[in-house]
Each structure stands twice: as C-alpha cells, then as structure tokens.
Amino acid sequence: MDAWVLWLIAAGILLVLEMVTLTFYLLWLCVGTVVAAAVSWFAPEAYLAQVVAGCLVALVLTVFTKPISRKFRAAKGYEDTGIELVGREGIVVEPIEQGQYGIVKVGGDTWSATSTQTLGRDERVRVLRRSSTIIEVERWEEFI
Template identity: 80%
Template sequence: MDAWALWLIAAGILLVLEMMTLTFYLLWLCIGTIAAAIIGWIAPDAYIAQVLVGCLVALVLTIFTKPISKRFRAAKGFKDTGTELIGRQGIVVEPIEEGQYGIVKIGGDAWSATSAQTLAKDERVRVLRRSSTIIEVERWEEFV
C-alpha cells in the first residue's frame, strides 16, 4: 500500500476521533496528515519529507489558532454551552461506579460522567463540573 493512502487512513481516524472530542487539536493533526498524504502522492519515496511537512502543518495550525480561539471565547456574546450544564439535573442511564465512567442524560443529550459516589441507573444527579466531554456529577438531594 502506498504511503499516501496510509496517511489518508490516519487522517480519517483522526477526523472521527475529533468529532467525538470536539477539541480541535486532533483536527490540526488530521490536516497535517492530509498535507503528508499530498507530499506522499507527489514524492512517494520522500518519507522524511512527508513526516516533516505533516508535523510542521499541525504545529503551525496549533500555534496560530490558539490566540484566535482565545479571542473568540473572550468575545462579547460568546456562550459556552458547557457552563450552562453546571447545576442542572440529569438521570443516570448507565450506572457509575466510584472513579469509573457511566452515562448521564441531561435534557436530550447523553454525557459521559464520573462521580465520587456510586450511582445506580435511573438515579437523579446534579452536574458539578464539566471538562471537554466528561461531566462530574453527584446525587441529587432535594431539601424539603
């Protein structure tokens, strides 16, 4: 199999992983592998050039888009949907063992969740924190 085809397979895998994490870091690596695939198509025997171009493209994209995304997040009117989750109520869909991952449904969305407590299926929980794709929850306790 040609090197450019392997680069495109790697790019496809990175793109799928990026769609699951939504961090943009894997997107830049994906674009870097596409650049390496182009070099592999043009110069099939230049393996070092393929790797260097791929790494350089990913590095440049990562460095130069960081300030842009930081300004975008600081812009007036930007709303991070993740911060709206904090304090909301959800239902445990897949049980959560202490220190392990489970699934919690909040509104119409399912989230990977962790907790310092063991939580059973169908138990109500409250969101404490959110990282990129995982939320931390605790048992919902109503005070009468």
C-alpha cells in the same frame, strides 16, 4: 504501495482518532499528512520534503488556531453550555457505581457522569462540577 497511499491511510486513521477525542490536535496532524500525501503525489522520491511539509503544516495549524479559538470563545454571543450546569438537576439514565462512569440527563443533554455514591437509574441528582466532558453529580436529596 506508493507513499501517497500510506500518507492517506495515516490521515484516515488520525481523522477517526480525532472524531473520538475531539481535541483538534489530531485534526491538524491529519491535515499535515494530507499535505505530505500531496507532496508525495507530485514528488514521489522526495521523502524528506514530504515529512517536512506535513510537519510544518501541522505545526503552523496547531500554533495559530489556539489564539483564534480563544478569540472565538471570548466573542459576544458565544456561550459554553457546560458552565451553567453546576447546580442543575438531572436524572440518572445509566446507573453510576461509586468511582465509575454512568450517564446523566440534564435538561435535553446527556453527559458522562461520575459520583462518590452509587446511584441507580431514574434517581434525581444535582451537578457538582464539570470537567471537559464529564460531570460529577450527587444525590438530589442531600441538598434539600
């Protein structure tokens, strides 16, 4: 099997993993492997050039996209909807066992949620905290 095919297989695996994690770091590695595949297509015997080209592209993208994403978030009009979640009411869609994950609907969005309590389906909850993709909730009645 040609090296460029192996590079493209690696790129496909990295792309799928990126879709699962949503971190953008694996996306840059994926782009690097695509560049390595292109180098492999034009220079099949230059293995070191393939690796160096892929690594350089992944490194440059990783280093330079952090300030760009920070600038985008600070731009006027950008709102992180998760910030305003704290204190809002939600409904448990999938039950939450103590220390386990469940699903809570807040507004029109569903979130993975955890709680220090056991919460059943259709219980009203209030959002206490939000991490990147998981919210911590507590039974609504305790706040009234």
